[in-house]
Amino acid sequence: MITEFLVNALGDVWGPIRLLTSILVLASLGSLLSTAASLFLLPRLWHLATTDKGRAHAFNAEASVGKPMGVGIFMILFTLVATILFVPFDLKVYLCMLVLFAASLVGFGDDVKEGGYSELTLGVSDLFLALAASLIILYGEDQNMWLPFTDMVFEVPYWLAVAIYTPVVWLSINALNCNDGVDGLSGSLSAVTITVLGFIMYSAVGNVENAEYLLLPFKPEAAYWVIVSAILVGSILGYLWYNAPPSVALMGDAGSRPIGLFIGMCIVVVGNPTLIFFVAGLILVNGATGLVKVALIRIFRIRLLSSVRFPLHDHSRKNLNWSNSQVLIRYLLIHIGTLWFLMLLLLKVR
Numbered sequence: 001m002i003t004e005f006l007v008n009a010l011g012d013v014w015g016p017i018r019l020l021t022s023i024l025v026l027a028s029l030g031s032l033l034s035t036a037a038s039l040f041l042l043p044r045l046w047h048l049a050t051t052d053k054g055r056a057h058a059f060n061a062e063a064s065v066g067k068p069m070g071v072g073i074f075m076i077l078f079t080l081v082a083t084i085l086f087v088p089f090d091l092k093v094y095l096c097m098l099v100l101f102a103a104s105l106v107g108f109g110d111d112v113k114e115g116g117y118s119e120l121t122l123g124v125s126d127l128f129l130a131l132a133a134s135l136i137i138l139y140g141e142d143q144n145m146w147l148p149f150t151d152m153v154f155e156v157p158y159w160l161a162v163a164i165y166t167p168v169v170w171l172s173i174n175a176l177n178c179n180d181g182v183d184g185l186s187g188s189l190s191a192v193t194i195t196v197l198g199f200i201m202y203s204a205v206g207n208v209e210n211a212e213y214l215l216l217p218f219k220p221e222a223a224y225w226v227i228v229s230a231i232l233v234g235s236i237l238g239y240l241w242y243n244a245p246p247s248v249a250l251m252g253d254a255g256s257r258p259i260g261l262f263i264g265m266c267i268v269v270v271g272n273p274t275l276i277f278f279v280a281g282l283i284l285v286n287g288a289t290g291l292v293k294v295a296l297i298r299i300f301r302i303r304l305l306s307s308v309r310f311p312l313h314d315h316s317r318k319n320l321n322w323s324n325s326q327v328l329i330r331y332l333l334i335h336i337g338t339l340w341f342l343m344l345l346l347l348k349v350r
Contacts, residue, residue, distance in 0.1 A: 002085045023202065027227045030086035031234035037078040038238020046071045046249050050112045067248065070111035072255015075235040076104040082231040090224050095136045096265055097228075103129050103173070103261045107253030116253075123174075129261055130169035134162045137268045144217035146272050151215040151350045168273045169264030171288060175280065176260030177253060178287030182313045183245035184328045189335050190259045191236045193279050196339055197266040198229035200279075204347060205270055215350050217271055225269050232262055245324040278342040282335040286312045 003020040019025050046068035080097055087093060106125050110116045117125075143161040145154045156164070180186040205211055206222035236259070242249045267275045277284065290310030297303055309315035313331065316322045322330070 003088075023223050023226055026086045027198075027230035030082045030227055031230040033085070034078050034082045034231045034234035035238045037082070038075055038235045039241055040238075041078070042071055042074060042239060042242060042249065045074050049073070049108075049252075049254075052250055052252075067250055069250045070108045070252040070254040071239065071249050072251030072253070072258070073104045073108045075239055075251060075255055076101055076258050078235045078238075079228070079232050082234070083228055086231065087224050087227045090221070092136055092139065092221070093224050093228065096133055099129055099132050099136065100258045100261060100265075102132075103258040104254050107255070107257040111252040111254055126170050126173045126257070127166070130166045130173065130264065131162070133169055133261060133265050134165045134268055137265060138162055138165065144271060146216055148272070148274055148278070148346050149349055153215075153217050164273050165264075165268045168267060168276055169261065171284075172264035172267065172276060172280065173257055173260040174291060175284050175286075175288040176263065177256045178290055178311045179283055179313070180251070180253075180256040181311060182317070182327050183247040183324050184240055184243050185313060185331060186256050186259075187236050187240045187243055187251065188328065188332050189283055190263065191233050191240070192332070192335055192339065193263055193283065194229050194233050194236075194259075194266070196279050196343065197263065197270070197275075198226050198233070200270055200275075200343075200347075201229070201266065202226045214347055216347075219269060219271060222269055225266060228262075229266065232259070245328060275346070278346045279339065281338055281342065282331060286331065 003026060007017055007020050020029075049068050049070040052065050052067045052069040080101060083093075083097055103126075106117075106122075106129070110122065116122075138158055138161050140158060142158055143156045145156045145161065145164075146152075147154070176186055176190055179189060201219070201222035203210055204214055205216050205219040206226065208218045208220075210216075211218040239249070239251055239255070243251070263280060264276070267273065267279075289312065293310055309318060313327050316327050316330075317324070
């Protein structure tokens, strides 16, 4: 928004300032700023956060006890500031940033509270956040929805689109949150996923010629989300400097919940609810499978995979004897390797 003001004020006086109308330039500058902010300011701020008190049932949880916890709230604040600086004003984008900050506040409260919030409280708050994000992004308009492996574009009523996307966003929040248990894991996986989502928004649905070629609906609003994606990835990268194993700081729910929410928001913007299975497949397998297992036990009294620990990164560490570094690198390799293959299937097989 600030750069937009500068261009309007100085564009006729100093030509180079018009570079700030380029999405790529704004995304690059925003990402550099948020990376630098996380890299240099986090160590000066994390004493204001809480400390890790250990998590029940988590493998090797005692290794994190005493570390700064909940620093994700500062990452989201850096993202908000950079968004104000570099993203041209768009009411939907800015309202979604407020929802993102609300998710961080909920997560920070869970980090600070002894024993955390109850599962019901977190589940309901996540549902409200997912609903708010879907309502804002889709507000008042019937949606052009596309699906994999078909060239058809479906016009979906506004209310039905909200009903479809809200559970997807809720799943994204909770799946990523369940990945946050190994140093560097959730940050690395989410940074790769958001980068790919940014690529799709910039090069596919956000480009009128490419969208027509790929038989996708054109989404002009995706351009601004590309900038926010780059900014958030920058905040994550700066944080990963301190979260690389062995970590010295943890983003906690204050970071994982809003990052998961943002992934869900981008999926809504792209217009394909099945996209979560393509861009976040490993995140779902690692985290969401545990949610499914618990739901089956509590609701239907069905016990499956009783010998497998969830999240799967705990199974990898305890049952397969992988170190934290091995879990991080191997999961990241699997994530990147499968992602690009799935992207080819998604975009080219239509």
